[in-house]
Amino acid sequence: xxxxxxxxxxxxxxxxxxxxxxxxxxxxxxxxxxxxxxxxxxxxxxxxxxxxxxxxxxxxxxxxxxxxxxxxxxxxxxxxxxxxxxxxxxxxxxxxxxxxxxxxxxxxxxxxxxxxxxxxxxxxxxxxxxxxxxxxxxxxxxxxxxxxxxxxxxxxxxxxxxxxxxxxxxxxxxxxxxxxxxxxxxxxxxxxxxxxxxxxxxxxxxxxxxxxxxxxxxxxxxxxxxxxxxxxxxxxxxxxxxxxxxxxxxxxxxxxxxxxxxxxxxxxxxxxxxxxxxxxxxxxxxxxxxxxxxxxxxxxxxxxxxxxxxxxxxxxxxxxxxxxxxxxxxxxxxxxxxxxxxxxxxxxxxxxxxxxxxxxxxx
Amino acid sequence: xxxxxxxxxxxxxxxxxxxxxxxxxxxxxxxxxxxxxxxxxxxxxxxxxxxxxxxxxxxxxxxxxxxxxxxxxxxxxxxxxxxxxxxxxxxxxxxxxxxxxxxxxxxxxxxxxxxxxxxxxxxxxxxxxxxxxxxxxxxxxxxxxxxxxxxxxxxxxxxxxxxxxxxxxxxxxxxxxxxxxxxxxxxxxxxxxxxxxxxxxxxxxxxxxxxxxxxxxxxxxxxxxxxxxxxxxxxxxxxxxxxxxxxxxxxxxxxxxxxxxxxxxxxxxxxxxxxxxxxxxxxxxxxxxxxxxxxxxxxxxxxxxxxxxxxxxxxxxxxxxxxxxxxxxxxxxxxxxxxxxxxxxxxxxxxxxxxxxxxxxxxxxxxxxxxxxxxxxxxxxxxxxxxxxxxxxxxxxxxxxxxxxxxxxxxxxxxxxxxxxxxxxxxxxxxxxxxxxxxxxxxxxxxxxxxxxxxxxxxxxxxxxxxxxxxxxxxxxxxxxxxx
Numbered sequence: 092x093x094x095x096x097x098x099x100x101x102x103x104x105x106x107x108x109x110x111x112x113x114x115x116x117x118x119x120x121x122x123x124x125x126x127x128x129x130x131x132x133x134x135x136x137x138x139x140x141x142x143x144x145x146x147x148x149x150x151x152x153x154x155x156x157x158x159x160x161x162x163x164x165x166x167x168x169x170x171x172x173x174x175x176x177x178x179x180x181x182x183x184x185x186x187x188x189x190x191x192x193x194x195x196x197x198x199x200x201x202x203x204x205x206x207x208x209x210x211x212x213x214x215x216x217x218x219x220x221x222x223x224x225x226x227x228x229x230x231x232x233x234x235x236x237x238x239x240x241x242x243x244x245x246x247x248x249x250x251x252x253x254x255x256x257x258x259x260x261x262x263x264x265x266x267x268x269x270x271x272x273x274x275x276x277x278x279x280x281x282x283x284x285x286x287x288x289x290x291x292x293x294x295x296x297x298x299x300x301x302x303x304x305x306x307x308x309x310x311x312x313x314x315x316x317x318x319x320x321x322x323x324x325x326x327x328x329x330x331x332x333x334x335x336x337x338x339x340x341x342x343x344x345x346x347x348x349x350x351x352x353x354x355x356x357x358x359x360x361x362x363x364x365x366x367x368x369x370x371x372x373x374x375x376x377x378x379x380x381x382x383x384x385x386x387x388x389x390x391x392x393x394x395x396x397x398x399x400x401x402x403x404x405x406x407x408x409x410x411x412x413x414x415x416x417x418x419x420x421x422x423x424x425x426x427x428x429x430x431x432x433x434x435x436x437x438x439x440x441x442x443x444x445x446x447x448x449x450x451x452x453x454x
Numbered sequence: 455x456x457x458x459x460x461x462x463x464x465x466x467x468x469x470x471x472x473x474x475x476x477x478x479x480x481x482x483x484x485x486x487x488x489x490x491x492x493x494x495x496x497x498x499x500x501x502x503x504x505x506x507x508x509x510x511x512x513x514x515x516x517x518x519x520x521x522x523x524x525x526x527x528x529x530x531x532x533x534x535x536x537x538x539x540x541x542x543x544x545x546x547x548x549x550x551x552x553x554x555x556x557x558x559x560x561x562x563x564x565x566x567x568x569x570x571x572x573x574x575x576x577x578x579x580x581x582x583x584x585x586x587x588x589x590x591x592x593x594x595x596x597x598x599x600x601x602x603x604x605x606x607x608x609x610x611x612x613x614x615x616x617x618x619x620x621x622x623x624x625x626x627x628x629x630x631x632x633x634x635x636x637x638x639x640x641x642x643x644x645x646x647x648x649x650x651x652x653x654x655x656x657x658x659x660x661x662x663x664x665x666x667x668x669x670x671x672x673x674x675x676x677x678x679x680x681x682x683x684x685x686x687x688x689x690x691x692x693x694x695x696x697x698x699x700x701x702x703x704x705x706x707x708x709x710x711x712x713x714x715x716x717x718x719x720x721x722x723x724x725x726x727x728x729x730x731x732x733x734x735x736x737x738x739x740x741x742x743x744x745x746x747x748x749x750x751x752x753x754x755x756x757x758x759x760x761x762x763x764x765x766x767x768x769x770x771x772x773x774x775x776x777x778x779x780x781x782x783x784x785x786x787x788x789x790x791x792x793x794x795x796x797x798x799x800x801x802x803x804x805x806x807x808x809x810x811x812x813x814x815x816x817x818x819x820x821x822x823x824x825x826x827x828x829x830x831x832x833x834x835x836x837x838x839x840x841x842x843x844x845x846x847x848x849x850x851x852x853x854x855x856x857x858x859x860x861x862x863x864x865x866x867x868x869x870x871x872x873x874x875x876x877x878x879x880x881x882x883x884x885x886x887x888x889x890x891x892x893x894x895x896x897x898x899x900x901x902x903x904x905x906x907x908x909x910x911x912x913x914x915x916x917x918x919x920x921x922x923x924x925x926x927x928x929x930x931x932x933x934x935x936x937x938x
Contacts, residue, residue: 166666172665221936346936363878
């Protein structure tokens with residue numbers, strides 16, 4: 092308390108711009124998490140030294156010589172117009188696929204750093220999850236919170252079976268990935284693509300899994316680690332469910348935990364009891380530095396994976412052009428912003444539908 | 455749909471009866487009337503419905519003729535808009551004066567000093583004595599709307615002019631135009647009324663905003679120096695207006711002195727006033743009666759002081775209501791008089807809470823949903839009365855403690871504060887203790903750990919004394935274990 096009274100709120104407020112990496116506890120919605128942050132930060136700042144009310148100069152000309160007095164301006168007093176920092180002043184953007192049941196690393200862009208979070212999300216960093224499944228049970232919402240709808244035996248399931256199932260899933264996803272890029276996997280272009288790094292989907296419609304492995308198996312519980320892009324929480328729970336079906340049993344998801352979000356890992360994440368203004372400020376500083384390094388590393392300029400539907404010819408027509416090493420122009424790659432892309436896709440599809448309708452009416 | 459089916463069935467029945475018996479006398483309706491009936495039935499007589507009905511064919515009618523409209527109207531409005539300048543107020547007045555000669559037009563308000571005085575009388579803050587003589591001017595009205603009356607309705611002419619008050623150039627043409635157009639246009643008086651409203655300064659409407667008031671009123675300044683949150687008072691409906699009607703020297707100052715004499719500590723005054731502003735205008739006699747009531751009910755002076763300092767709403771609660779609440783507590787929990795007194799003095803907010811119905815509901819909740827017996831409920835009221843005012847927290851905490859950890863009801867009663875805390879604070883600690891196999895809440899066990907450690911103290915204290923580990927271990931567990 093003594094420390095916090097000595098600190099100046101405006102100095103800390105200037106640091107409240109950027110990325111923050113928080114540990115999202117499970118069973119709390121993302122909105123509740125952000126609401127907590129929005130309440131904590133102004134409350135902490137208001138306890139520190141805040142700006143004093145303005146002074147006004149009054150001239151009193153009624154008494155002979157004009158008298159000049161300096162008074163406090165009560166229209167600027169925090170007790171009159173409310174506290175200096177308010178929750179509504181804090182703007183945010185959440186870059187996370189977690190919704191309710193999942194926990195772990197969650198990136199939030201605060202105030203001036205919202206675009207950092209947006210760019211991070213649209214650059215499609217690889218997210219790594221740890222999923223704990225329980226064999227022998229199936230629930231209606233695929234999570235342990237749901238109602239049990241099926242019970243099966245699981246005594247014949249061994250680690251080797253789960254390993255093989257998981258390896259098959261991984262290979263099929265990787266084949267899918269190259270298939271969608273429209274390149275023959277045996278060709279030189281495919282090799283060049285692979286040299287560039289991970290193939291990232293341009294669209295966010297379908298999830299791509301890069302790596303699955305079984306980390307732990309103590310029957311009936313098994314833990315798998317998934318590295319993926321474009322996933323959703325229910326899709327991850329569905330993954331556990333399908334694994335359960337493929338080993339001729341049933342499985343439900345006991346916990347979902349994001350252990351890595353691009354360059355950010357669990358060791359950067361702020362736990363719930365650490366959500367204080369000082370720690371948030373230092374965390375923002377650290378995360379911004381990591382984010383800059385990530386931008387400089389050139390990961391985000393990687394070639395996108397374009398789905399079959401998009402105009403592949405335009406991209407692959409001029410294979411032998413000189414500036415091949417340069418990142419593709421935005422015209423080919425589409426807008427960098429994910430939301431913009433989504434909007435354009437939506438508009439396109441709507442126009443098509445309208446066009447069909449229009450032509451139908453004319454006939 | 456069901457309606458048509460029912461009707462069809464009914465008619466089928468009628469037909470069958472007619473066919474079987476062959477005698478029209480048996481059926482309700484003679485066969486000759488049946489087709490008529492069928493036609494009268496709504497579902498049969500209705501025309502078929504289409505999902506996309508064709509547009510109704512309208513006979514070609516000639517469009518109605520537009521009302522007569524002269525180009526003078528437009529010219530007049532344009533000139534009026536450009537010419538109504540505020541600086542040439544006297545000229546404008548002259549124009550209005552000329553118009554006053556005609557018997558049809560209403561009298562336009564005159565710009566005099568009396569008019570401003572009237573405004574001050576209308577203002578709410580006029581009664582307040584301590585307002586500084588600094589005049590308050592509302593922001594200048596920079597634009598106005600002119601609407602033309604129903605005669606030119608088809609046109610719907612709405613012209614909006616910007617800062618016409620400062621336009622001096624076209625001001626001279628005004629009176630001539632007004633006289634010439636008076637003969638032509640019947641809507642002139644409406645236009646002129648709108649125009650006079652727009653050109654003349656509008657009277658102050660609505661109360662002065664709080665930040666303007668605070669600089670003018672010495673009373674508010676004093677309250678701010680005391681530490682009262684005025685923005686909280688302004689957030690509640692009607693409190694600020696009532697406060698402004700009070701006088702500092704004759705009403706508020708003696709009231710504060712009286713409250714301090716009653717036993718309220720000066721530190722608590724600001725908090726009390728910002729939460730319950732009614733303390734400032736409640737009658738002293740009423741408050742004295744409430745204090746006398748407490749004395750009559752054999753509350754000790756120390757208890758009275760605790761009560762007065764603990765509950766912001768206690769002294770504004772009527773004696774009748776207070777008596778009813780204390781009676782309710784005594785009856786439902788079967789308390790003795792001394793117990794009621796200790797409950798009321800240890801946590802006065804439970805009696806004086808504005809959300810009394812919440813307390814009443816929670817007593818039912820404790821019984822029916824959580825299954826506490828009468829004695830246990832009573833003990834909880836004595837040890838942890840806070841849980842009765844926050845049922846949503848209580849429900850989650852009870853679910854966690856009883857159903858997940860497995861505390862018995864007697865354990866929960868012994869450690870009643872468990873039911874006040876949030877699950878988000880208790881759950882990580884419990885999981886860590888469980889991971890360390892230190893979740894031994896059985897008193898007979900030598901490794902016993904008090905359940906209070908789930909909420910008590912800081913994280914460092916918990917790690918040192920309960921978990922016997924370092925804080926880093928605790929944090930690493932929370933980060934890297936699969937089950938959190």
